[in-house]
Amino acid sequence: MSDLERTTTLETAPRRTIKFPHIFVVLFTFICIAALSTYLIDAGSYERTTTEQGQTVVVPGSYAPVETDKANWLTPFMAVFEGMREGSSIIFFIFISGGAFGVLKATGVLQTLVASISQALSGRDIILIPLLMLLFAVGGATFGLAEETIAFIIILAPILRLLGYDSITAAAVPLVGAGAGFSAAFMNPFTVGVAQDIAQLPIFSGMTLRTCYWVVFVSVSIVFVTRYAARVKACPERSLVYRSDRRQFGNPGPQQGSRQLSLSDKLVLLAFVGAILTIAYGVIRHGWYIGEMSGVFLLMGILVGALARMGPNEIAEHFVSGFKEIAMGALVVGFAYGILIVLKDGSILDTILHHLEGLLGDMPAALTAICMFLVQLLLNFLVPSGSGQAALTMPLMVPLADLVGVTRQTAVLAFQFGDGISNIITPTSGYFMAGLAVAGVSWSKWIKWILPLAITQLLLASGMVTLAHLLSWS
Secondary structure, three states: OOHHHHHHHHHHOOOOOOOOOOHHHHHHHHHHHHHHHHHHOOOEEOOEEEOOOOOEEEOOOOOEEOOOOOOOOOHHHHHHHHHHHHOHHHHHHHHHHHHHHHHHHHHOHHHHHHHHHHHHHOOOHHHHHHHHHHHHHHHHHHOOOOOOHHHHHHHHHHHHHHOOOOHHHHHHHHHHHHHHHHHOOOOOHHHHHHHHHHOOOOOOOOHHHHHHHHHHHHHHHHHHHHHHHHHHHHOHHHOOOHHHHHHHHOOOOOOOOOOOOOHHHHHHHHHHHHHHHHHHHHHHHHOOOHHHHHHHHHHHHHHHHHHOOOOHHHHHHHHHHHHHHHHHHHHHHHHHHHHHHHHHHOOOHHHHHHHHHHHHOOOOHHHHHHHHHHHHHHHHHHOOOHHHHHHHHHHHHHHHHHHHOOOHHHHHHHHHHHHHHHHHOOOOOHHHHHHHHHHOOOHHHHHHHHHHHHHHHHHHHHHHHHHHHHOOOO
């Protein structure tokens, strides 16, 4: 080969790029790390007791080493199965809701509706982003909207893509909206309510300051997402998922045409809206959860198919198509739960908490308040459940706060910020990882996109906790 040919070959050879591992690879790696941790961290446990309200909480000062089996070579592989079983309710909810929306998608009503919305708003459809996020933020602050966001991502993703936005925007509107409201919640019964009850504070006390914090926190999050959405709308190539969106979903855009909604289309939309309103009413008024929501979505899918004049076999086939599209999002939940299964079976969660408790006890009061927030942030990686984390940590943080001069109200605030912010970052958060998979967004792309907002939220939360401490908020 001549020098010229060799030079030409080198110039035209494709550059090697580093490809981020598949989400299943990432999660299984975390499972293996958790299994290895059972050899590096001593097993231990706190005693538990049941309160008058029926909550199981830890007993401060009761930590003691325990004997337990270490993880073996089969543990990481068994953890996937055990995680699937632990998260089965969410997994089957995703499958059922995905199947129902497979039927809805097959009717073609959504495409027609999006074209109508686009024409009606005349390019002002960006207003939908802050309005929807505000609704989700209210849900996060009042009834702990979290797992339910998966269903809304399934609904909104195709609509927002047809309007010219990308998959990150489709995932961010429900996840960031509900997450911001959840983090700075003023009356979330599953975080604020449980934590204040354990701290022996009046339920939902301190609402004035919490509401002010909520407005600031949610506003910053809405501005961040809306600005990104506007940039993507103006120039789709600026999207972080431009290529992957085109590869997965083609080149979507509002369909131009004069087709009007027929009577059948309107009945389908009525069934769809009726299902959403029924679920919202059931969740707020009757405490519905995954089971009831799944039943309503299944009924909606059958009803939508019937109204669109589909036969039983055709409805079933579209259900199956919906299952296929949503499968990865559902199975991600099992892998995420598998990490927690290994940590729980290894009895190392309480040991980690015990060492963190000892570390905080030696700090000045002002620094302790901030560190409480950071500790809760870290623990949410291990216990991605608001009420579960409150039951685990607040019985320890409350007496610690009394000891160092931090008010109990401030300790609750540190908990809720620490619990909420990382819900849409940590890979152990099953509903979050499922939401990304449903939207078609890789975890690596999401982290790259959300990092500036996450840093801003961390700084805001630190400042808010510090201000609450300086005000001796009670």
